[in-house]
Amino acid sequence: xxxxxWRFVLRRLLSLPFILVGITVVTFAxxxxxxxxxxxxxxxxxxxxxxxxxxxxxxxGLDRPVYIQYVHYLRNLARGEMGRSIRSGRPVAHDxxxxxxxxxxxxxxxxxxxxxLGIPLGVLSGARANTAADHxxxxxxxxxxxxxxxxxxxxxxxxxxxxxxxxxxxxxxxGISVVPPPDVTGFYLVDxxxxxxLALWARVLWHLLPPAFVLSLASVGLVVxxxxxxxxxxxxxxxxxxxxAKGLPPRGVFYVHALRNALIPTVTVLGIQFGGLFGxxxxxxxxxxxxxxxxxxxxxxxxxxxxxxxxxTVLIATAFVTVNFLVDLxxxxxxxxxxxx
Amino acid sequence: MRSSIREFAISSASRQxxxxxxxxxxxxxxxxxxxxxxxLAILLVWIVLALAAPLISPYDPVEVHLDARxxxxxxxxxxxxxxxxxxxxxxxxxxxxxxLLIALFAVGVAAGVGAPLGILxxxxxxxxxxxxxxxxxxxxxxPGLVLAMxxxxxxxxxxxxxxxxxxxxxxxGYARIGRAxxxxxxxxxxxxxxxxxxxxxxxxxxxHIAPNVISxxxxxxxxxxxxxxxxxxxxxxxxxxxxxxxxxxGAMINEGRNQLITGRWWVSTFPGLAIMSLVLGFNLLxxxxxxxxxxxxxxxx
Numbered sequence: 001x002x003x004x005x006w007r008f009v010l011r012r013l014l015s016l017p018f019i020l021v022g023i024t025v026v027t028f029a030x031x032x033x034x035x036x037x038x039x040x041x042x043x044x045x046x047x048x049x050x051x052x053x054x055x056x057x058x059x060x061g062l063d064r065p066v067y068i069q070y071v072h073y074l075r076n077l078a079r080g081e082m083g084r085s086i087r088s089g090r091p092v093a094h095d096x097x098x099x100x101x102x103x104x105x106x107x108x109x110x111x112x113x114x115x116x117l118g119i120p121l122g123v124l125s126g127a128r129a130n131t132a133a134d135h136x137x138x139x140x141x142x143x144x145x146x147x148x149x150x151x152x153x154x155x156x157x158x159x160x161x162x163x164x165x166x167x168x169x170x171x172x173x174x175g176i177s178v179v180p181p182p183d184v185t186g187f188y189l190v191d192x193x194x195x196x197x198l199a200l201w202a203r204v205l206w207h208l209l210p211p212a213f214v215l216s217l218a219s220v221g222l223v224v225x226x227x228x229x230x231x232x233x234x235x236x237x238x239x240x241x242x243x244x245a246k247g248l249p250p251r252g253v254f255y256v257h258a259l260r261n262a263l264i265p266t267v268t269v270l271g272i273q274f275g276g277l278f279g280x281x282x283x284x285x286x287x288x289x290x291x292x293x294x295x296x297x298x299x300x301x302x303x304x305x306x307x308x309x310x311x312x313t314v315l316i317a318t319a320f321v322t323v324n325f326l327v328d329l330x331x332x333x334x335x336x337x338x339x340x341x
Numbered sequence: 342m343r344s345s346i347r348e349f350a351i352s353s354a355s356r357q358x359x360x361x362x363x364x365x366x367x368x369x370x371x372x373x374x375x376x377x378x379x380x381l382a383i384l385l386v387w388i389v390l391a392l393a394a395p396l397i398s399p400y401d402p403v404e405v406h407l408d409a410r411x412x413x414x415x416x417x418x419x420x421x422x423x424x425x426x427x428x429x430x431x432x433x434x435x436x437x438x439x440x441l442l443i444a445l446f447a448v449g450v451a452a453g454v455g456a457p458l459g460i461l462x463x464x465x466x467x468x469x470x471x472x473x474x475x476x477x478x479x480x481x482x483x484p485g486l487v488l489a490m491x492x493x494x495x496x497x498x499x500x501x502x503x504x505x506x507x508x509x510x511x512x513x514g515y516a517r518i519g520r521a522x523x524x525x526x527x528x529x530x531x532x533x534x535x536x537x538x539x540x541x542x543x544x545x546x547x548x549h550i551a552p553n554v555i556s557x558x559x560x561x562x563x564x565x566x567x568x569x570x571x572x573x574x575x576x577x578x579x580x581x582x583x584x585x586x587x588x589x590x591g592a593m594i595n596e597g598r599n600q601l602i603t604g605r606w607w608v609s610t611f612p613g614l615a616i617m618s619l620v621l622g623f624n625l626l627x628x629x630x631x632x633x634x635x636x637x638x639x640x641x642x
């Protein structure tokens with residue numbers, strides 16, 4: 001790679017810590033917006049013993065000026081100390097670590113579905129612009145973008161499970177009576193394979209599909225719209241005409257010549273979607289009782305259990321920013337023009 | 342040289358008649374775009390329904406009727422009734438007022454604060470630019486729904502708090518657009534000409550910068566209204582924002598959630614369809630406005 005790519009990478013890399021610190025400033029401010037004593041927020045109902053309260057105030061610097069408090073807050077975060085959940089009684093970091101694999105597994109599968117549905121539909125729409133197929137896929141993608149995904153999830157469960165009985169029970173990662181695979185990585189798809197249980201693996205996948213599908217729909221809509229417009233633009237360019245003139249088959253022209261360039265603007269959006277799938281799925285996890293970070297976040301909000309709310313917010317935003325950073329790097333490698341901006 | 346600059350400045354200042362012609366052209370192009378006309382029609386229908394809700398609703402949206410609980414859609418209750426015997430059609434009609442107002446206020450505040458901040462950052466540049474835009478970078482670093490939920494949860498339940506949370510989430514997008522559009526015209530010859538002629542910063546901002554910022558902001562705001570309706574419904578779905586018995590659509594979906602298990606599909610389904618149609622209206626209209634304002638489209642005509 002050339003010097004300019006490295007300069008771009010370096011500049012983005014330097015801004016990353018700044019943004020991460022910014023995120024903690026926001027959550028620190030949110031912590032102080034919560035009505036009542038922050039100690040109670042961090043410690044929960046256990047906060048009755050005066051000595052524990054005092055020790056806690058000291059650990060979080062709550063008897064000191066605000067900027068010192070913030071330094072304490074950062075130091076605690078760096079140690080993975082985010083307070084205690086009132087509801088579970090466990091440290092927030094502990095809970096988050098337990099729920100994270102379910103969210104990552106769901107987000108990853110839903111991202112794959114976005115690619116598998118979105119890219120062919122977008123190419124089809126762009127290549128066959130203004131035909132019936134194009135209109136259908138555009139209408140579908142507009143509807144995907146316009147409906148509340150949590151509502152669609154509820155309807156899917158109602159029709160698919162309660163009425164037709166063909167979808168798995170909306171009870172999280174497996175049916176209630178099914179024993180999960182022995183915990184190694186926390187990813188059921190991996191753990192069931194490690195245990196050599198293919199039937200269980202299939203069941204895990206079967207439970208993953210409905211929420212992952214619902215979660216992917218809005219991203220599919222976005223990808224189709226973007227890809228269509230860049231395909232239409234690129235198919236009018238000279239080098240594509242040359243490809244046709246050389247007698248390449250349509251598949252070669254569309255998927256090799258046109259798609260490569262049409263994908264460039266889509267990569268950014270895909271990246272934002274990928275980052276967002278880990279944070280944006282809070283409601284889908286709620287609908288499918290999926291025991292991930294999103295459900296933990298929402299239930300904590302409903303219980304007025306603020307320490308987990310803020311802990312999950314830091315985690316989700318950090319993941320989001322990191323993924324977006326990696327996407328920017330990909331983008332810089334794919335598109336030489338970006339380096340000079 | 343001097344006179345040519347002045348001529349240029351004068352000619353760009355006296356562009357009024359031409360602008361009217363362009364305006365008419367834009368309206369004509371917009372009306373030819375059937376999908377955006379459909380979007381506009383959907384929105385107008387919802388606005389009329391929202392305004393007329395108290396007059397046309399068959400029932401009171403919040404009054405409890407224990408003798409009419411959970412009736413399926415039929416004559417009398419066209420969309421059925423909910424757990425408390427409230428008429429769902431009446432609640433959806435009244436709900437349109439809440440969802441439209443939330444979106445209008447949240448987007449209004451976000452654009453009204455964000456766009457001027459972005460213009461300021463782009464026009465003044467330097468430290469101020471850095472300061473404003475770094476703050477915006479931090480807001481954008483959060484997934485919108487998560488930030489809105491975290492903010493609304495610490496602020497507590499209530500419509501105005503949901504609006505505030507949604508406005509904060511939206512503000513950064515408008516600041517970026519305002520800044521980008523300002524930067525794109527700041528170095529233009531006609532702005533330099535105006536500066537050379539001694540025009541004040543305020544005058545340049547109002548006359549030369551603002552018109553260039555307005556159209557991208559309008560496009561963003563129209564599409565943003567749809568997105569905000571979705572976010573607002575998401576907030577009330579988990580119990581933030583609008584509180585019962587307020588007939589807000591997201592809250593209504595939540596109220597019907599447990600009814601789905603017992604087969605009473607109508608309680609959640611209809612408010613969801615209402616949200617979808619309203620958001621679709623904003624999306625179609627926003628797409629249409631964007632296509633019309635895209636200068637490349639004018640050349641094609």
